Amino acid sequence: MSDSGYVLDMRSTAENHFKLVTVNGSHCIDVSGGELWEDVLTRCVSRYSLAPRSWTDYLSLTVGGTLSNAGVSGQAFRYGPQTSNVTELEVVTGKGEIKVCSETQNPELFFGSLGGLGQFGIITRARVKLQQAPDMVRWIRLVYSEFEQFTRDAEFLVSQKEGESFDYVEGSYCNSDDSVNGWPSVQLNPVQEFNPSHLPQTAGSVLYCLEVAYHYRNNDHSSTVEAAVNISWTAAICRAVDIRVDVNMEFLLRVKRAEEHAKANGDWDIPHPWLNLFVSKKDIVDFDRTVFKKILKDGIGGPILIYPLLRSKWDSRTSVALPEGEIFYIVGLLRFVPKGPSVNEKVRENREIVNWCINEGLDFKLYLPHYRSKEDWKRHFGNQWTRFAKRKASFDPKAILAPGQRIFKRGTSTRQ
Ligand SMILES: Cc1cc2nc3c(=O)[nH]c(=O)nc-3n(C[C@H](O)[C@H](O)[C@H](O)COP(=O)(O)OP(=O)(O)OC[C@H]3O[C@@H](n4cnc5c(N)ncnc54)[C@H](O)[C@@H]3O)c2cc1C
Incomplete structure (x- = not known):
C-alpha cells in the first residue's frame, strides 16, 4: 500500500458482469474484477455445471487480484496459471481510458495487465475459460x-x-x-x-x-x-x-475450512510474513539441503508448499517473471507468526533465504514479489524490464497506479 494513497474497494463491481459466453465453440464466463473466485465457482457450478480450469488454493481472493499476479494451484501444471486461462479483459488504464483487450485487441495492455501487479490498469472485467465441472x-x-x-x-x-x-x-x-x-x-x-x-x-x-x-x-x-x-x-x-x-x-473450498478454523482460534488475524518463490528444478535439491534442512529445520509455524510447474504452460508475453528452466517449483512459506519481535525475525529469515538464492546464483524468482528498490525490481524482471517499463510509460505515464510497490516513482519519467 502507499502512504496517503487511495485504496479501491472492488466489491462494488462484483455483480456487474456475470455472463456465460461462447468463444470459438468453448464456454467462458465474463466476471467482474472485484468478484471473489469462490463466488465464481459456486455460481458457475450451480447455474451451468461448468467451472474455471485453473485456481488458487484459497478462493476468497478477487479475480483482478490473482490475475495481477498469476494465480497458481495444483491445476497449473496442466492448464497453466489463471493468467493463461483468460481470453479478454476490460481494463481502466492509468490514463483513465476504459479499454477492452485480448490477444488480438490491444495485446500489449492484455499481456501487460496479466501478472502486471496492477501497474498498468485496473482489471474491471475478465473472460475466464470454463470446463465441465466434475461431480x-x-x-x-x-x-x-x-x-x-x-x-x-x-x-x-x-x-x-x-x-x-x-x-x-x-x-x-x-x-x-x-x-x-x-x-x-x-x-x-x-x-x-x-x-x-x-x-x-x-x-x-x-x-x-x-x-x-x-x-x-x-x-x-x-x-x-x-x-x-x-x-x-x-x-x-x-x-x-x-x-x-x-x-x-x-x-x-478446502482452505475456507482451514480459514474458519484459524478465525475461530484467532490465528487468521496474526501477522503472515509469507515468502513465495519459483525455484528451477536444477537448483531444488540444493534448496532443500540448505533451506529446508538447515535454515528452516525447525519448521515455520505454518504450511510449506512445494510442487513442480511447467514453464511451457505460461505465456511469456505476460508480465510474470519466471526462472529459465522448463520445470520449476513453487515454494510457499506460509508463516503464521504471533505479534511481537518474532515477526521481524521471520522477515529477516525470509531475506536470508532470498539473499542465499542470489549469492548462490540460483535460477529463481520471487512469486508475489515485493522489493524496496528499483534496482531489485530491475534484477527481478531481468531482460523483461525494458518491456515492463515501456508498458508503464504507455498505460500509466504519470505512475499513479500501485506506487506502494516502489517500482516506479510518481511524477518521474517511467521510460527507462
Ligand atoms: C490467504 C491467501 C491465500 C493465497 N493463496 C494463493 C494461491 O494459492 N495461489 C496464488 O497464486 N496466490 C495466492 N495468494 C496470493 C494472491 O494471489 C494475491 O495476494 C492477490 O493479489 C490477492 O488478490 P486480492 O483480491 O486479495 O488483492 P488485493 O490484496 O486486494 O490487491 C493486491 C494488489 O493486486 C493488484 N490488484 C488487485 N485487484 C486488482 C485489479 N482488479 N486490477 C488490477 N490490479 C489489481 C493491486 O496492485 C493491489 O495492490 C493468496 C493470498 C492470500 C491472502
Whole structure:
C-alpha cells in the first residue's frame, strides 16, 4: 500500500458482469474484477455445471487480484496459471481510458495487465475459460521420506498428458509431529489416520507429502476410477503411505475450512510474513539441503508448499517473471507468526533465504514479489524490464497506479 494513497474497494463491481459466453465453440464466463473466485465457482457450478480450469488454493481472493499476479494451484501444471486461462479483459488504464483487450485487441495492455501487479490498469472485467465441472474428486496424499523420490514422482505426474494422470498435483513439506505442518496435517479423513510406523526406519524428521486429485463423474464406475488412479501409482509411485478420500466441490473450498478454523482460534488475524518463490528444478535439491534442512529445520509455524510447474504452460508475453528452466517449483512459506519481535525475525529469515538464492546464483524468482528498490525490481524482471517499463510509460505515464510497490516513482519519467 502507499502512504496517503487511495485504496479501491472492488466489491462494488462484483455483480456487474456475470455472463456465460461462447468463444470459438468453448464456454467462458465474463466476471467482474472485484468478484471473489469462490463466488465464481459456486455460481458457475450451480447455474451451468461448468467451472474455471485453473485456481488458487484459497478462493476468497478477487479475480483482478490473482490475475495481477498469476494465480497458481495444483491445476497449473496442466492448464497453466489463471493468467493463461483468460481470453479478454476490460481494463481502466492509468490514463483513465476504459479499454477492452485480448490477444488480438490491444495485446500489449492484455499481456501487460496479466501478472502486471496492477501497474498498468485496473482489471474491471475478465473472460475466464470454463470446463465441465466434475461431480466428484478422488483426493489422495502420499508421504515420502526422501526428497529425490518425492520430486521424481511429482515431476513424473506433471509431465503426463491429460487423461493419463491426475487433475491436480501439489506437495508440501511435513515436519515430524509439528502441530501445524507435521503428520497430523496429512490426515484427510478421521478413519484413515496417518500411521508413522509405516515409514522406513531411515526416515528423518523432514518428510514430504504429495497431494493429488482425480476428477470423475457420478456415473463413472468405481472400478474405472480405481483403475485410473492406480495406473499412475503402479507405474511410478513408491509410496510410504497413501491417504484418500472422495469429495465434491468441497475440494476447491478446502482452505475456507482451514480459514474458519484459524478465525475461530484467532490465528487468521496474526501477522503472515509469507515468502513465495519459483525455484528451477536444477537448483531444488540444493534448496532443500540448505533451506529446508538447515535454515528452516525447525519448521515455520505454518504450511510449506512445494510442487513442480511447467514453464511451457505460461505465456511469456505476460508480465510474470519466471526462472529459465522448463520445470520449476513453487515454494510457499506460509508463516503464521504471533505479534511481537518474532515477526521481524521471520522477515529477516525470509531475506536470508532470498539473499542465499542470489549469492548462490540460483535460477529463481520471487512469486508475489515485493522489493524496496528499483534496482531489485530491475534484477527481478531481468531482460523483461525494458518491456515492463515501456508498458508503464504507455498505460500509466504519470505512475499513479500501485506506487506502494516502489517500482516506479510518481511524477518521474517511467521510460527507462
Ligand atoms: C490467504 C491467501 C491465500 C493465497 N493463496 C494463493 C494461491 O494459492 N495461489 C496464488 O497464486 N496466490 C495466492 N495468494 C496470493 C494472491 O494471489 C494475491 O495476494 C492477490 O493479489 C490477492 O488478490 P486480492 O483480491 O486479495 O488483492 P488485493 O490484496 O486486494 O490487491 C493486491 C494488489 O493486486 C493488484 N490488484 C488487485 N485487484 C486488482 C485489479 N482488479 N486490477 C488490477 N490490479 C489489481 C493491486 O496492485 C493491489 O495492490 C493468496 C493470498 C492470500 C491472502
